[in-house]
Amino acid sequence: xxxxxxxxxxxxxxxxxxxxxxxxxxxxxxEQQIDELYQKMPQEERIAQxxxxxxxxxxxxxxxxxxxxxxxxxxxxxGHFSQFCMQQPREPQDLRDRAIAIQDWLMxxxxxxxxALLHEEVLSGINTLGSTIYPQQIGQAGSFNPELAExxxxxxxxxxxxxxxxxxxxxxxxxxxxxxxxRLEESYGEDGYLSAVMGTAFVKGLQQGNMKKxxxxxxxxxxxxxxxxxxxEKEMMEEILLPHETMIRLTGSVAVMPGYHDVHGxxxxxxxxxxxxxxxxxxxxxxxxxxxxxxxxxIPNIETALEKAAAxxxxxxxxxxxxxxxxQHLQEAIDKGLVKPxxxxxxxxxxxxxxxxxxxxxxDAYLYSKEDIKxxxxxxxxxxxxxxSQSIVLLENNGVLPLKGVxxxxxxxxxxxxxxxxxxxxxxxxxxxxxxxxxxKSENPHIVKLLEAMASRKPEGMNVMYSRGCDWTxxxxxxxxxxxxARAWEYNLLHRKVDAGERTDKAEALRMAQDCDVIVAxxxxxxxxxxxxxxxxxxRLPGKQEEYVQELINTGKPVVxxxxxxxxxxxxxxxxxxxxVIQAWYPGEEGGNAVADILYGKISPSAKLSVSYxxxxxxxxxxxxxxxxxxxxxxxxxxxxxxxxxxxxxxxEVTPEVTTKDESFNITFDVKNSGKMAAxxxxxxxxxxxxxxxxxxxxxxQGFARVSLKPGESKKISVKMYTEQLGYxxxxxxxxWNIKAGQYIIKIGASSQDIRLQQQINLTGEAVNIPLRxxxxxxxxxx
Numbered sequence: 001x002x003x004x005x006x007x008x009x010x011x012x013x014x015x016x017x018x019x020x021x022x023x024x025x026x027x028x029x030x031e032q033q034i035d036e037l038y039q040k041m042p043q044e045e046r047i048a049q050x051x052x053x054x055x056x057x058x059x060x061x062x063x064x065x066x067x068x069x070x071x072x073x074x075x076x077x078x079g080h081f082s083q084f085c086m087q088q089p090r091e092p093q094d095l096r097d098r099a100i101a102i103q104d105w106l107m108x109x110x111x112x113x114x115x116a117l118l119h120e121e122v123l124s125g126i127n128t129l130g131s132t133i134y135p136q137q138i139g140q141a142g143s144f145n146p147e148l149a150e151x152x153x154x155x156x157x158x159x160x161x162x163x164x165x166x167x168x169x170x171x172x173x174x175x176x177x178x179x180x181x182x183r184l185e186e187s188y189g190e191d192g193y194l195s196a197v198m199g200t201a202f203v204k205g206l207q208q209g210n211m212k213k214x215x216x217x218x219x220x221x222x223x224x225x226x227x228x229x230x231x232x233e234k235e236m237m238e239e240i241l242l243p244h245e246t247m248i249r250l251t252g253s254v255a256v257m258p259g260y261h262d263v264h265g266x267x268x269x270x271x272x273x274x275x276x277x278x279x280x281x282x283x284x285x286x287x288x289x290x291x292x293x294x295x296x297x298x299i300p301n302i303e304t305a306l307e308k309a310a311a312x313x314x315x316x317x318x319x320x321x322x323x324x325x326x327x328q329h330l331q332e333a334i335d336k337g338l339v340k341p342x343x344x345x346x347x348x349x350x351x352x353x354x355x356x357x358x359x360x361x362x363x364d365a366y367l368y369s370k371e372d373i374k375x376x377x378x379x380x381x382x383x384x385x386x387x388x389s390q391s392i393v394l395l396e397n398n399g400v401l402p403l404k405g406v407x408x409x410x411x412x413x414x415x416x417x418x419x420x421x422x423x424x425x426x427x428x429x430x431x432x433x434x435x436x437x438x439x440x441k442s443e444n445p446h447i448v449k450l451l452e453a454m455a456s457r458k459p460e461g462m463n464v465m466y467s468r469g470c471d472w473t474x475x476x477x478x479x480x481x482x483x484x485x486a487r488a489w490e491y492n493l494l495h496r497k498v499d500a501g502e503r504t505d506k507a508e509a510l511r512m513a514q515d516c517d518v519i520v521a522x523x524x525x526x527x528x529x530x531x532x533x534x535x536x537x538x539x540r541l542p543g544k545q546e547e548y549v550q551e552l553i554n555t556g557k558p559v560v561x562x563x564x565x566x567x568x569x570x571x572x573x574x575x576x577x578x579x580x581v582i583q584a585w586y587p588g589e590e591g592g593n594a595v596a597d598i599l600y601g602k603i604s605p606s607a608k609l610s611v612s613y614x615x616x617x618x619x620x621x622x623x624x625x626x627x628x629x630x631x632x633x634x635x636x637x638x639x640x641x642x643x644x645x646x647x648x649x650x651x652x653e654v655t656p657e658v659t660t661k662d663e664s665f666n667i668t669f670d671v672k673n674s675g676k677m678a679a680x681x682x683x684x685x686x687x688x689x690x691x692x693x694x695x696x697x698x699x700x701x702q703g704f705a706r707v708s709l710k711p712g713e714s715k716k717i718s719v720k721m722y723t724e725q726l727g728y729x730x731x732x733x734x735x736x737w738n739i740k741a742g743q744y745i746i747k748i749g750a751s752s753q754d755i756r757l758q759q760q761i762n763l764t765g766e767a768v769n770i771p772l773r774x775x776x777x778x779x780x781x782x783x
Contacts, residue, residue, distance in 0.1 A: 033361070034352045037112060038345060044076040045111050046348045047331060050313075051324025052080035055102060055118070056088065063094065065101040070109070077110035079351055082293075082322035084118045084165065085128035086431050089438060092130065092163050092373040099164025103367050115360045115367065117351075119167035122156045122206070122215070123186055123426045124588060125384075130444045131159065132380040132589065136424035136566060137172065137198075139391030139585030141188035141610035142641065144682040144704050146201035148387050153205030155380050157215040162369035166358050167216040168206060169257060169290075173199040173243035174220075177621035178227035179614050182535040185424050185566025185586060187226060189610025190623045190638065192239035193701045196246040197777055203251040211254065212359030213366060219244045221259030221292060223274045227621050229261045236263075237278075237729045245283050246776050254287040254354045258317060260295050269295045270308075275316030282735050282772070288350040290319040296326045305329055310338040318347040376445040381590060388587040388594035390680070394605035394642040395613070400558045400579040402601025402644060406462060406517045409454070412469040412509045412552070413522035413562075414545065417451040417502065421522065421564040424586030425531035434527065434534075445589050450522050450562070453592035459600055465516060468502060469509030470548040472526055506548065513555045518579070520599065521549050525565030539570045539617045546574060553577045562595060572615035572635055583609075601644060604679035606706075608641040608751065624752040628688055628698040639684050639701070639751035645675025645711070649683070649756035654746050658723060660739045660765035664775075667719035669748050669757055673709035680708050683748060685719055685778060687726065690743035690760050695728040699752060703778030718783050721746075722775035726763060739768045 038046070057073065060066050081102070085095055099118055107113040121127040124134045134140070134152050143149075160168065172186040173195050188195040199219065208214030224231055228240040247253040256279060258268035268274060269291050279285045296312045297305075306329040309320070313330065320327035333339040359365050394401070403409065415421035419440070423429045429440040429447070454464050513519055523545045529536050540546055541563075552559050558579035563569055566586060575581045582605070584595050597603050612622050615635035622631060624638035631637075650672070655665035671683050685703035689696055702725050705717045727739040741764050749755040 030353070030356050034349050034356060037352060038349055040112060041348075042076065042111055043331065045114070046344060047327065048074065048076045049079035049114070049348050049351045050319050050327050050330070051078060052082045052319065052321050053078055053323060055081045055084045055098060058102060059098060063098070065098075065105060067105065070105055074106075075110070077106050077114050078116050079319060080167075080321070081116050081118045083120055083127070085120045085126060085163070086428060089129045089432065092128065092159075092375055095128065095163045096368050096373060099368050103164070115355065115365070117167045117216075117355065117358070118165050119169055120160060120165050121426045122153070122160060122168040122170045123172065124424060125152075125156055125427070126160050126165075126375075127426060127428050127431055128163075129428055130375040131428060132376045132384055132445060133423055133427050133429070133447065134384045135388045135391045135588040135591065136185045136586040137188055138185045138566060138610065139587060139607070140387050141194060141198055142393055142585075142607035143387060143390035144194070144608060144706050145390055146197050148383070148390065149198050149201040150205035151383055152387060153202050154208060155383060157206045157208055159373065159375060160215050161213065161366065162371065162373050164368040165215055166360070167218065167255060167354075169218045169220065170206075171199050171202040171217065172220050173247065174224075174226040174259075175228055175240045175243065176226035176611070177623045178619065179568050179611065179622065180539055180617070180619045181226045181567070182530055183226065183425070183532055184611070185530065186426065188243075190612060191610065191625070191701055192242040193777075194610060196243040199243040200246045200251050203247045203253045207252065207254070211357045212362070216254040216354060216358060217247065217251075218255035218257050218290065219247045219253050220257035221261075222256050222268065222279070223259070224263055225259035225261055229263050233731060234729055237735070241278065241283075242776070248283055248285050248287075250776070254357060256285060256287065256289050257292050258289065258295065260292055260298060267299050269317050270299050270311040270315045272315040280316065284772075286350070286353060288318045288354050289316055291317050291321050293322045296320055306333055307338070309333055313339055313343055313347055318350045384588050385590035385594055388591050389597065389603055391585060391587060391607050392594060392598055392605055393583040393607040393609055394580070394598070395583055395636055395640075396575055396578065396581040397642055398579050400518060400560060401599065403462075403518060403599055404459075404601060408463045408465065408516040410465045410467070410509070410512050410516035410519045411451055411454055411522065412467055412519065413548075414468065414470055414472045415450070415524055415526070415562075415564045416466065416468065416520075416522035417449050418526070419447040419449060420526035421450065421524065422447050422586060422588055422591040423527060424566050425527060430527040430531070434531075447589045448592035450592045450595055453596035454520070454599070457593065457596045457600065457602070465512050467509035467512050468504045469506050470523075470543070470545055471504050472529065472543055472545070506551075510551060510555065513552060513557055516557060519552050519555070519557050519559045520562060521552055521559055522562045522564065523549060524563040524569055530566045539568065539614070541569055541571065549574060549578075560599070568611060568613045570614055570617055575635070583613075604644040604677055605641065606643060606680035606682065608639050608682045608684075609636055610638070612638050613640075625697040625700050630753055637751050637753040639682075639749070640753070641682070641751070643679050643681065645673055645677040645679045647681045647709070647750065648672045648674045649748055651716075652746075652748055652757040652759050654759045654761055656761060658761055658763050660723065660741060660763060660768045662723050664720050664722045665761065667721060667746055668716055670714050670716050671707050671709065672714035673711055676711050678708070678710045680706055681750070682706050683717060684751065685721070685780075686747040686749060686752065686755070688745045688747060690745045693742050695738075695740070696726070699747070701752070703780050705780045705782065707782060716783050718781045720779040722778070723763070724770075724773050724775045725778065727773075734771070736769045736771055737773050739763075741765055741767070
């Protein structure tokens with residue numbers, strides 16, 4: 001068997017070498033074509049490639065392209081169209097027809113006929129009416145299932161490309177370690193390794209290995225958004241950069257979006273260290289850098305739009321989103337000597353390179369689909385359900401769950417009968433309501449609320465009662481984020497809130513509680529309390545929800561606390577009194593069904609936390625890898641999540657002696673379902689130093705395996721860990737990755753604090769220093 005594996009490895013390396021020769025030839029040809037096109041372009045057309053606008057500006061009220069406006073506003077074309085789906089409630093065929101019309105006009109009425117890149121947000125599916133609403137990323141991270149992440153974005157990519165979309169401003173791969181961060185929901189959590197694995201899978205599905213059919217990905221918000229902007233160089237390069245680096249180097253992500261924040265005192269969009277030295281020089285990125293919306297406007301200590309444009313493009317930011325308001329001054333900046341012609345050339349060629357990779361200059365360019373477009377297909381809804389069911393974390397359970405043999409259940413709380421418990425930020429319902437105040441009906445697509453699901457999926461003989469009992473927002477102190485999309489200030493969005501749409505009667509709910517056997521309290525946040533440009537003070541349950549849950553507990557009936565939202569909500573002092581606690585995050589359109597199935601025991605919960613869940617309100621970074629010891633500020637640790645069954649770990653075997661010149665070493669162990677219910681377990685592989693080595697973290701995730709096991713079934717997990725994973729970053733004259741001799745411990749656990757097996761390995765040999773890593777992730781298989 002080993003001989004066969006080596007033979008296959010040789011074939012792979014030989015094939016890869018041939019592929020690299022072919023790719024280099026293709027790249028040379030493409031660069032020549034880019035240069036030839038650039039030389040033919042008039043200056044106005046070049047600058048136009050760095051600007052964007054909203055497509056609606058070019059259409060009349062009947063939805064017909066206004067060619068007079070096109071001639072007036074974009075006589076030399078336009079590089080991009082901003083969020084072409086989410087601006088109005090339009091059917092996919094209408095969006096497709098608009099894309100056809102504008103691309104046709106550009107190709108036949110501008111100097112070189114260059115098509116535009118139409119972009120949209122796809123964090124939880126396409127941000128458009130009728131599209132499938134998948135769970136928010138913070139929940140999907142807890143699935144530890146990159147295959148599902150890839151399937152989701154492959155489905156999303158296929159649909160978006162049919163409508164004319166070519167670029168997605170996703171995924172967000174910020175390593176978020178501040179629990180109060182209002183955009184934590186968009187991230188994959190606090191760990192760089194997990195974020196990198198999930199982000200890379202996201203890009204793989206989205207771009208489909210061939211951007212001529214797939215949709216280009218944009219990693220954001222580069223670099224250190226969400227609490228990492230002040231990190232030291234070592235943490236920045238080893239952990240915070242990691243998801244961006246792997247998405248670029250392993251899957252060819254074509255765009256990068258700098259954040260609104262500062263890194264070491266300089267705004268990202270005007271920060272040449274991170275945009276040129278690190279991104280271009282160290283990582284080797286050759287795609288385009290696009291500003292976050294209005295980020296160039298917000299560069300501090302620079303007065304004029306002309307000077308801001310010069311600062312951004314000189315630092316390495318290529319495109320000005322969403323309006324090109326600053327880059328309209330680029331020619332003046334060049335005339336005044338603030339921007340050199342070669343800087344403009346570099347930026348324009350970066351954009352053209354993406355367009356060539358998307359096949360926009362091919363004779364058979366795929367700009368849209370002529371087929372009928374059917375969104376939210378059964379297959380897509382099934383994927384949404386699968387992700388949701390693997391994203392919901394069981395935090396506490398005294399045996400009340402699953403609800404078996406229970407006659408009367410009271411469902412109560414502000415999130416019990418609300419679509420806003422299901423939809424996170426950057427979903428169509430949330431964005432259309434927040435930005436446009438468009439009322440959303442939960443039928444396009446159908447969003448399954450928890451009440452509907454519990455009533456329709458309940459076991460025979462169970463009675464589900466309902467009374468809302470409590471509101472979200474009573475007596476909440478709101479806070480407006482200082483950094484974010486400036487349109488929020490312009491549109492005066494500070495105090496928008498979601499109305500309940502139904503009466504709330506606490507006395508009624510408490511009376512009904514007397515007649516039930518179990519209370520399910522659906523609580524937490526909603527899209528107006530958490531997300532970009534919006535926040536609230538504190539992390540405990542908003543409004544008077546905590547007081548209400550305490551009154552439910554006082555009835556003496558067991559309370560199952562089900563929390564929805566985009567970040568951890570502190571429930572210390574309350575959780576201990578509940579019979580069970582579930583974190584459901586924002587679980588998407590199938591979230592109600594997934595939560596109900598877990599409550600009723602149709603499936604076992606299997607998700608793990610992708611963040612350290614605090615037991616105190618905290619506004620500073622916390623992360624499991626800061627210490628191998630338990631953090632007293634953490635109620636539930638990273639990687640934690642309960643099941644309805646039990647699992648045993650055994651038979652750990654690790655290559656005991658490894659040299660610094662060895663490419664990899666092997667780890668094997670067994671996982672057994674020792675309980676009575678079929679379920680999935682997420683086995684986690686951690687690395688720790690055994691010799692006081694301060695160059696690596698006290699504990700660091702380096703692999704994981706999601707294993708499906710029937711009762712009594714056992715599976716062996718095989719891990720190929722690369723020696724480079726034992727290394728660390730340094731900057732001693734030059735940036736490099738170092739692998740040095742030492743003693744290390746391989747730890748296998750059910751969470752970062754629940755280590756079941758461990759074994760030491762000795763790494764010997766002379767130190768090896770390499771300029772850039774080749775291997776990032778362990779290869780994990782079930783055998």
